[in-house]
Amino acid sequence: MKLPLHLTLLLTAAAWPAWAQDRPAITPTRDVAVTYRATTEGQPPGEIRMSWLTARNLMRMDMPGGQGWIVVNLAAGSAFMVTDAQRMVMDMPSAGASARMTPSASARFTREGNARVANTDCVNWRMEDQGQTARVCMTSDGVMLKTESLAGQGPGRGTLEATAIAFGPQDAARFQRPAGYQSLQLPPGMPGGPGGGMPRGTAMPPPGVTMPGR
Numbered sequence: 001m002k003l004p005l006h007l008t009l010l011l012t013a014a015a016w017p018a019w020a021q022d023r024p025a026i027t028p029t030r031d032v033a034v035t036y037r038a039t040t041e042g043q044p045p046g047e048i049r050m051s052w053l054t055a056r057n058l059m060r061m062d063m064p065g066g067q068g069w070i071v072v073n074l075a076a077g078s079a080f081m082v083t084d085a086q087r088m089v090m091d092m093p094s095a096g097a098s099a100r101m102t103p104s105a106s107a108r109f110t111r112e113g114n115a116r117v118a119n120t121d122c123v124n125w126r127m128e129d130q131g132q133t134a135r136v137c138m139t140s141d142g143v144m145l146k147t148e149s150l151a152g153q154g155p156g157r158g159t160l161e162a163t164a165i166a167f168g169p170q171d172a173a174r175f176q177r178p179a180g181y182q183s184l185q186l187p188p189g190m191p192g193g194p195g196g197g198m199p200r201g202t203a204m205p206p207p208g209v210t211m212p213g214r
Helices: 005-015 095-100
Strands: 032-040 043-055 058-062 069-071 076-085 088-092 108-117 121-128 134-138 144-151 157-169 182-185
Touching: 043 157, 108 134, 108 144, 121 144
Parallel strands: 088 182
Antiparallel strands: 032 043, 032 157, 043 058, 058 069, 069 076, 076 088, 108 121, 121 134, 134 144, 144 157
């Protein structure tokens, strides 16, 4: 399954370290919560909420429509997804999560200029990686405000844009595994696991993509 780059960048951006000057810094330097509007060809618009607990190197993404939420441990390169309706926690093997949260060594970044999104300044960067091209707008403190697919996407091209940004301490309890839920391990070779069909840069399926067994 090949997913649109503008959606895979959600989790990629959460995990990239600060690169050299020819690449943007894409890890928030302080706690923040961001609400995004996602538009994808052939699908209704959706709202995605992401928050970062920087002291523990954790990122949480809440998917639209109550589908569930994902927590990524940026230091360990691991991730888990929670579906409250099924009272289920699905783990992703650390090796698979790490591989998909890092752009390839051949990824190219080109700085394009300044912009402003949600009343916040950011810098546009053009990213080219493995036949896909996207534009991402990053703040100076590592917050992604907008990303759009440009080429190589095929069906499902779209845009992700911040509509609200709130800097401030995040509740650590929101990043913890819920007690009493069934725990499952995503096996190697399944979609999203090592050897599966998910593209590089994706730790877990983005909103709108059904998890195995659901």
